[in-house]
Amino acid sequence: MKLNLGGGNKKLDGYVNVDLFAENPEYRVDLMKLPWPFADKSIDAVAMFHFLEHVEELERTVLEVHRILKTGGEFWVIVPHARHPAAYDISHRHRLTCTTFHTIAAKAYYRFGGKQIFQTIFFKMPMVNYKWIQWTPLDLISSNFPIFFEKFIPIAPAHIEWKGVAV
Numbered sequence: 001m002k003l004n005l006g007g008g009n010k011k012l013d014g015y016v017n018v019d020l021f022a023e024n025p026e027y028r029v030d031l032m033k034l035p036w037p038f039a040d041k042s043i044d045a046v047a048m049f050h051f052l053e054h055v056e057e058l059e060r061t062v063l064e065v066h067r068i069l070k071t072g073g074e075f076w077v078i079v080p081h082a083r084h085p086a087a088y089d090i091s092h093r094h095r096l097t098c099t100t101f102h103t104i105a106a107k108a109y110y111r112f113g114g115k116q117i118f119q120t121i122f123f124k125m126p127m128v129n130y131k132w133i134q135w136t137p138l139d140l141i142s143s144n145f146p147i148f149f150e151k152f153i154p155i156a157p158a159h160i161e162w163k164g165v166a167v
Contacts, residue, residue: 001016001042001043001044002014002015002016002043002044002045002046002047003015003016003018003027003038003043003045003046003047003068004016004017004018004047004049005018005019005031005046005047005048005051005065006018006019006031006048006049006050006051006054007019007022007047007049007051008021008022009022009023009024010049012047012049015045015047018031019031031051031055031061032055032056034057034060034061034064035064035067036064036068038068039068040067040068041067041068041069041070041071042068042070043068043069043070043073044069044070044073044074045069045073045074045075045076046065046068046069046073046074046075046076047076047077048065048075048076048077048078049076049077049078050078050079050080052077052079052094052096053079053080053087053092053093053094053095053096054091054092054093055093055094056093058093058094059111062104062117062118063112063117066117066118066166069166070166071166071167072165072166073165073166074121074163074164074165075118075163075164075165075166076161076162076163077101077160077161077162077163078159078160078161078162079096079159079160080092080096080158080159080160081096081097081125081156081157081158081159081160082095082096082097083097083150083156083157084156084157084158084159085156086159096160097150097160098123098125098146098147098149098150098160099147099150100160101120101123101160101162101164102120102147104117104118104162104164105118105119105120105164116167117166117167118164118165118166118167119164119165119167120162120163120164121163121164121165122161122162122163123143123146123160123161123162123163124139124143124160124161124162125139125142125143125146125149125157125159125160125161126139126142126143126157126158126159126161127139127142127155127157127158128158129158129159138153138155141153142157
């Protein structure tokens with residue numbers, strides 16, 4: 001099973017909607033209350049599009065996603081970049097950068113019990129978010145050298161798209 005967590009009324013092909021406030025979700029769940037009602041290692045994929053920045057406890061939420069994902073299961077996230085004006089919405093609790101996802105997918109002695117819990121398989125920081133503009137030259141730099149881009153280029157990416165697999 002693939003879950004679209006916090007997707008509201010937007011359907012994602014092949015995914016089951018899980019939301020508290022959507023009109024007709026397949027599962028009505030308060031995703032701010034952990035643990036979620038899914039068994040350990042029972043889910044094939046989790047998508048969170050413009051939801052992760054709203055959660056109360058970011059690290060515990062990431063750990064909860066890892067708990068329910070099968071080994072090799074995909075975690076797919078889209079969030080507004082921290083420097084983009086959309087990141088300052090009053091309902092956002094977190095402003096995320098490329099370092100957030102490097103941290104989620106890294107092995108660090110002080111995080112996640114010293115274990116690597118995700119491995120990055122895709123990362124993109126596009127400059128614009130329009131259907132008719134698929135790519136800009138700056139996308140090449142921002143997506144392939146994100147730390148350099150965030151440090152030295154004063155242009156806000158539109159969003160971050162990250163995919164990782166549970167290890």
